[in-house]
Amino acid sequence: MSLENELLSVTCTAPVNIALIKYWGKRDEEKILPLNPSLSITLDVDDLRTKTTVVASKHFDRDRLWLNGKEHDISSKRMQTCITKLRQGAGDLRSDDGTLLIAKEEWKHYRFHIISENNFPTAAGLASSASGLACFVYSISQLLCFKETFPGELTTIARQGSGSACRSLLGGFVLWECGIAPDGTDSIAKQMDTGDKWKHLRIVILIVNDQQKKTSSTAGMQTSVQTSDLLKFRSKEVVPVQLSRMRDAIKEEDFTTLATITMQESNQFHACCLDTFPPIFYLTDVSKEIIQFVHDYNAKCGGTFVAYTFDAGPNAVLLTQDENLDKLVASLYQRFGFFPVTREGVTSSVCESPQ
Template sequence: MSGEQRELNSWVFMVTARAPTNIAVIKYWGKRDEKLILPINDSISVTLDPDHLSATTTVAVSPSFSSDRMWLNGKEVSLGGERYQNCLREIRSRGRDVVDEKSGTLIKKEDWQTLHLHIASHNNFPTAAGLASSAAGFACLVYALAKLMDIEERYAGELSAIARQGSGSACRSLYGGFVKWDMGKERDGSDSIAVQLATEEHWEELVILVAVVSSRQKETSSTTGMRESVETSELLHHRAQEVVPKRIVQMQEAIANHDFASFARITCVDSNQFHAVCLDASPPIFYMNDTSHRIINCIEKWNRFEGTPQVSYTFDAGPNAVICAPSRKVAGLLLQRLLYYFPPDSSKELSSYVIGDTSILGEIGLKSMKDVESLIAPPEFRSQNSSSIHPGEVDYFICTRPGKGPIILRNEDQAFFNNKTGFPFRISET
């Protein structure tokens, strides 16, 4: 940095971005390189609407900062972990000369190595509950820092390869719509990148419903679960070598052709195989719980009753279900079923039980809990008794859809730092 800028130590330059989560329909499970986070198979995901599930991150740089610091959901967290350090190092090495137009400050590219960063991020959904907070979080961090440092990709997917080093699934959150993560072949991971298969508009009729079964932190992290599966499950190797390559081709075709029946079939069997791999690990890993199994049962029964898949289900490393319907009409039928089987416990209002894009509720005439109480058993369950109703087992539902990739939020009111000090407005005491 030049002499006169060194004296003007008061400037703060910052950028705020928002990035979505994604849900895998062909799962990533298993690494061939733990440090670079290189997978043993390709995967495909749908990006979820950031209005309902996303991370928002402000990154700031100032000569007045004495160290790199990060606040996650209002609480200071350490940036010392290898994954944060790898992302920061990769991003810093690509930083370019930047002029902050407001203050006229010039940051030279070599300054990025010595200037410290402040990072504040908030998720609009529970962190570490198996709702891919790390995917949205690392995608957002890398995207925001790339804007701050004016980084241009030297090859398509370069930013996704950096986000991947934060959390594998994060690479897919750099794009909207339908995304494939190519496992790649190179040892340095440069070809292990995300590629957009289709934008969110390509199949915008899809409706996605997340059943949040438990928002508590899970027992086995994805990272540990994957490592133990690679080390002990024979099924995992068969899956990666024989099964996934075929499914990737079939899934790409299903997405390209809006073929919901194939999309749903592959999504369900792939989720089930991923959980079978976890069960095949030694000791076995359980991510789904009884409620998850009941949700699967309810959907399988409905699909079989109709003779063709009405909706798909998939579960990541946790008990929450992500259910996909081909249209608003079918999503309405799905919601009626789910609210019938899994009503809230008596204390909850409908408006806090179903959140996100709740317009479908109105379309099916559900305005209050009274309407939910008067729902009748769906035809495929008419022969059963009331023991198939499980009040209070689902925390809440999020109604969403395929969504767009990361964006920059230009309104200064959306930043988490005071633009004079570069420190958070509010710091949580907890």
């Protein structure tokens, strides 16, 4: 059988992940090695995904990428690094009966057309680069029959597309190891916990603003590394302790501790943004009202029933447990009047987690 004139294609989806222990700052810009480990939860929700189709042909003259219907430059160093590393690890393509269809050496003659779509706002602090680059790397790896030379290698490639993307390749609670090796081979993402015992966890996403943020995460964290003493202190002194507590909380199914650390982490990340010079403001007045609402809600209920976390944008991700969901949603509606419909620029959706 010859594939000389065939178009080969594969379509994959990748989910968004939400960091509970935040990644902010790199120790190596080129290889995208983080200052500290981070921990995320992968969201199992159909309306927060990237879907990517990769078509390969010997007859394409170059690699091309379309994102949400618009052609994008694919010549960035990050994307080229990912494609080069994926090509290097390509395997033989065989038919079901074992017949060799494309030998691994042949892939260098193929070029890709990559069509990617996010079904949620891009670059609004909703982890679009995480699901986007994870899907980009994963779908090309599938097409190329990529073979890992060490466990977690694919996550090191996704990491070089965008740091947080490495966490979107796995489900449940995912740890992105900081690593110590200068070549970054030990800075991989691993599933820390399947999340099977956390099926009652619910995520409520409040879209405060779906516009693209002014300061990209990449640029923002660069300035933070250069100017924020708080970030240095946090990565060395705070994150290791919080990560260890979070690990125990996940294992012990301790929502109160998980929720508390999640809020502290979010606050410290945004404090680092404020400690950056010039400061970076991702939270808006509405974001701050949501923070106040959560603390008031918990105080009124006499415990920790809901947590918030904010990434590099104003949109809130709330964590709660199934038994509290209806009450929380009713209170959100009473306070903000934005559930379940869009009102005053704020929308919300509820999803199950983890994946």
